[in-house]
Amino acid sequence: MDQVTETLAPGLPQTVEPRNPGMDLDMDWVRAVQANTSAIERRAATLPGRRSVKKDYQAAWLLKAITCIDLTTLSGDDTEGRVRRLCAKAKQPVRADILEALGVEGLTTGAVCVYHEMVPAAVAALEGTNIPVAAVSTGFPAGLSPYRLRVAEIGESVAAGAKEIDIVISRRHVLTGDWQALYDEMREFRAACGEAHVKAILATGELGTLRNVARASLVCMMAGADFIKTSTGKEGVNATLPVSLVMMRAIRAYHERTGFRVGYKPAGGISKAKDAVTYLALVKDELGNRWLQPDLFRFGASSLLGDIERQLEHHVTGAYSAAWRHAAG
Numbered sequence: 001m002d003q004v005t006e007t008l009a010p011g012l013p014q015t016v017e018p019r020n021p022g023m024d025l026d027m028d029w030v031r032a033v034q035a036n037t038s039a040i041e042r043r044a045a046t047l048p049g050r051r052s053v054k055k056d057y058q059a060a061w062l063l064k065a066i067t068c069i070d071l072t073t074l075s076g077d078d079t080e081g082r083v084r085r086l087c088a089k090a091k092q093p094v095r096a097d098i099l100e101a102l103g104v105e106g107l108t109t110g111a112v113c114v115y116h117e118m119v120p121a122a123v124a125a126l127e128g129t130n131i132p133v134a135a136v137s138t139g140f141p142a143g144l145s146p147y148r149l150r151v152a153e154i155g156e157s158v159a160a161g162a163k164e165i166d167i168v169i170s171r172r173h174v175l176t177g178d179w180q181a182l183y184d185e186m187r188e189f190r191a192a193c194g195e196a197h198v199k200a201i202l203a204t205g206e207l208g209t210l211r212n213v214a215r216a217s218l219v220c221m222m223a224g225a226d227f228i229k230t231s232t233g234k235e236g237v238n239a240t241l242p243v244s245l246v247m248m249r250a251i252r253a254y255h256e257r258t259g260f261r262v263g264y265k266p267a268g269g270i271s272k273a274k275d276a277v278t279y280l281a282l283v284k285d286e287l288g289n290r291w292l293q294p295d296l297f298r299f300g301a302s303s304l305l306g307d308i309e310r311q312l313e314h315h316v317t318g319a320y321s322a323a324w325r326h327a328a329g
């Protein structure tokens with residue numbers, strides 16, 4: 001197996017990261033955080049067209065992307081039937097003939113992500129697989145329901161079988177600079193998760209500045225977040241490349257300081273295969289190959305899988321469009 005194929009090989013890593021224990025809130029570190037907005041935006045602007053992916057490796061990147069998808073449905077009209085269909089897709093994300101042509105077996109998405117009420121249906125549909133159920137929680141998406149109910153909601157979803165909990169932070173703590181309140185909230189949310197992994201949704205589109213994004217990222221990691229996630233998918237602006245650069249660099253700084261690897265989850269509006277490849281390439285550049293595994297990287301996405309499946313079909317039939325060749329560099 002050559003290095004690229006090995007890096008991109010689908011499947012779970014041999015070792016799964018231990019949970020992030022967090023650390024005491026270091027206010028000096030939080031206050032010192034900088035984010036040079038124009039430099040970050042300049043760098044982000046170069047990313048989509050810059051990465052050249054050899055044709056032979058395109059399918060490997062796309063298969064890797066699938067293993068990192070939190071396949072999501074978060075709609076008011078969700079039903080158990082829709083969730084069962086979603087879980088069937090998570091178990092077999094790509095048509096059997098395409099997988100056979102690629103010589104791939106056992107491919108699944110990273111997780112299925114649903115509202116609390118849909119957790120039992122998802123757990124039942126995924127029984128016997130290694131695909132975890134993630135539940136959005138704490139009054140998702142705004143996070144403005146009574147505090148004790150937000151904490152209780154986490155416990156309910158864990159009891160129903162969710163192995164991952166995507167909490168939403170209180171944006172006002174960031175906007176008012178109340179880092180202690182954000183830390184305490186995140187700490188309590190994490191404790192309520194028990195053994196379940198916790199992803200902190202920052203709702204970056206509502207945090208005002210990239211500096212706030214950097215500071216909120218650090219505070220949530222200090223309080224024990226196992227993942228930091230950009231968005232609920234319901235904000236006006238969801239995952240972006242500048243925000244991703246800032247969050248990945250915060251993850252890198254936290255790792256350098258503590259030795260713990262925190263995962264990254266861009267979410268909201270990521271629906272094109274070429275965008276998925278851009279994000280994966282950015283993770284590789286900023287954090288390294290270890291983060292290209294589903295225990296440290298996820299896409300929160302409801303419609304990305306469909307486009308990836310179409311591109312894989314083109315790959316196996318040799319029907320590359322001029323647009324795809326152009327987009328892939």
Ligand SMILES: O=C[C@H](O)COP(=O)(O)O
Pocket residue numbers: 072074113231232233234267268269270300301302303304
């Ligand atoms: O966390 C996941 C997002 O809500 C999904 O957003 P999307 O529907 O724009 O892919």
